Amino acid sequence: MNTDPKLNVVPFVSVDHMMKLVLKVGIDRFLTELAATIEEDFRRWPVFDKTPRVASHSKEGVIELMPTSDGTLYGFKYVNGHPKNTRDGRQTVTAFGVLSDVGNGYPMLLTEMTILTALRTAATSAVAAKYLARPNSRTMAIIGNGAQSEFQARAFKSLLGIDRLRLFDIDASATRKCAENLAGLGFTIEECRSVEEAVEGADIITTVTADKQYATILSDNHVGPGAHINAVGGDCPGKTELSKDILLRSDIFVEYPPQTRIEGEIQQLPAEHPVIELWQVTTGETEGRRSADQITLFDSVGFAIEDFSALRYVREKIAEHGMFTELDLLADPDEPRDLYGMLLRCEKKLNAA
C-alpha cells in the first residue's frame, strides 16, 4: 500500500529557482562541482546506456530528446535549436530535463535546463581542456560572444586559471556585452575586430557561434602549434565552424563518436578518420596532450551523459538548498489499480463542495 503521502509529487526547479540556486552555491563553485560530477560520470562511461539523440528536424530548427541511464538513474533532456528565434526575442536554445528512478520509473526531478545546459556545456569544455590544453595556458580566444561565451570564460577561469580573454564576434555589440558581463572578475579582456586578432597568442581557441549557415569560422592559418581548440558551436548536421585543414592537423577528442560523426566538426571527415573518446582520457586509458606542439581539438556537440550529470548534481544541491516547488505530476490513486476510481472520488468531492 501507499505509505508515502506524496507519491504524486515531483520536485520542480523553475528558471527563477535555478538562478537562485546557482547564485546561492556561487557560479565558480557550481561550475567546479558540476565539472567534477561530469568527470566522475565520464570515468564510468561504459556503465551508461548510450544512444545518439533523437532529433526531429524542421526547416526552422531541431527538437531533440537526449536520454541516458546508468542503470540506477535515468535522465533525459528536451532541447531545441532554432537559430532564428532571437529575432522575436526567444532563445536559440531552450531546454528542460527529468531525472528518474530506474527501479520504479518515477520522475524524481523536473528542471529548467536552459541555464543548466549553458553551465554543463562550459563545464564539459573545461574538463576536456584540463586534459588537452598546455598546462601553462592563460589566454583564451572566444570566437562568438553570444549566450554561451561568458559561461565558457567562467568555467575556464575556475578550472584552469585562464585569466586573459580575447573576444571576437561579427556583431561588436555582442563582444561589448560579453566584456561588460565579465568585468570585475579578474580577467584581462581584449575586444578584437577579427578572428585573426583574437587568436593571436591564444593558448586556447573557443569557437561558440550559433548560426546554422556559417561554414568556416576558423581557418587553417589561424591555428598555431600547441593550440587547444574548444569547438562548441558546430553541433548539427550541416553545421560546422572549422576548416577541414585544421581537423587534419589536430588530434581530435570527442564525446560519443556515433553522435559526433553526425553532428560535430568531424562530419567533414571520412567515417574512419581516427578520433579519441574523451572519457578514455579521463580514466587514463588514453593519453590526452602528448607534446607542447601538438594541436588538440575537442569537437564538442554535447552528450546526454553530461546532462545526466547536471541533473544528478542539481538534485543533490536542492536537497541542501531547497529552491524547488512540488509539482502534482503523477496520478496517485489510493489503490494503484483504481485510476478510474480516483476520478470518481474527485467528482464526489466536487459535487459535495
Place this chain on the structure above:
Amino acid sequence: MNTDPKLNVVPFVSVDHMMKLVLKVGIDRFLTELAATIEEDFRRWPVFDKTPRVASHSKEGVIELMPTSDGTLYGFKYVNGHPKNTRDGRQTVTAFGVLSDVGNGYPMLLTEMTILTALRTAATSAVAAKYLARPNSRTMAIIGNGAQSEFQARAFKSLLGIDRLRLFDIDASATRKCAENLAGLGFTIEECRSVEEAVEGADIITTVTADKQYATILSDNHVGPGAHINAVGGDCPGKTELSKDILLRSDIFVEYPPQTRIEGEIQQLPAEHPVIELWQVTTGETEGRRSADQITLFDSVGFAIEDFSALRYVREKIAEHGMFTELDLLADPDEPRDLYGMLLRCEKKLNAA
C-alpha cells in the same frame, strides 16, 4: 525584441487539473471528442514523423520516450512500465507529456498523462472497434480488470453503444472494483470466474492484463467466429496475451508495424506475416471488417500519434476551460543572447533585497 512578457511560461496541467478538466467536459464527451481527434490524426497519418519509441529497459521495467511531429506541432510522452510498482502503492504506468511549436521549438503545454494515457488508449481501442467489430455488437468481455478496464468500458459505451460487460480477472477483488466503479451507468455487468465464462457470447473481447510474465490469457478455443479482439495488454518485447493460434485465424490490424512487430502480439509471428495498418482503414484505403464470421484483432501497443492527438485535444480544452497553472520553465533574458546577464541581474536584485 521580446514583446510577449510571458515567453518564459508553459501551461501546466497537473493531475488534479486533469481530473477536473475531464469531469468538467464530462467523461463521455471527453472520450468521444478525444477519439475524434485521434481519428482525425490517423486520417493524416503520412504527414507525421514516425519512429518506434525510444525505450530504456531494466530488470524492473521500462522507461520510454514517444516523440512525433506533424510538421507544425511536436509532441512527446514520457512513460514508464513497472509491473511490480503496485506492491508499494505506485502505478504500473505513469506518464507526462509535452506539446511544442515546431517553428520555434518552445514547449506550449506540459501535462500529466497517466490519466490522459488511460483515456487515449481506451479511445483508440474504440476507434479501431468502430471499424472492426460487428456493427450490432453489444457485449464485451474484459479480461484484466485493472486501471485501464473502466476506461475501455466507458469508451466502448460512448462510441459503440456497448452496454453488456462480462468481467474477469485472476484477482476477483479487481473485478469487484471494476463492477462497482461502473455501476449506475446503464451497463449490464456479469462478474465471471474464468476466461471461458467471460468470453461466452461476447461480440468483443478486450484483454488488458498488466503483468510481464503472463503468456497466454486467451486461448484459441475461447474465440468464436465474428469476434473482434481488442488486445491492449501486450505492449512490451516478451509480453503477449494471446495464443499464437488465434493470431493465425485473425485479420490483424496494427498502429505502426515497426513498433508492433517488436512489442505487440505479432512478435509471436514471422516478420513477414501480413498486417493491416489501422490508419488505412480510417481513410478507406483498406477494408476493415468484411464479413460477420471474420475474426478481427486490434493488436494495440499505443503509438506516439495517439499521445500527440491527446496533447492537442487537451490544449484546445484548457483554452476553453482553464484548469492549468503557469510554469516558469523557459529562460527569457531581456536580450536573447544575454543568458549570463540574466543571472547577473538576478544577483543584483537579490543583493538589493
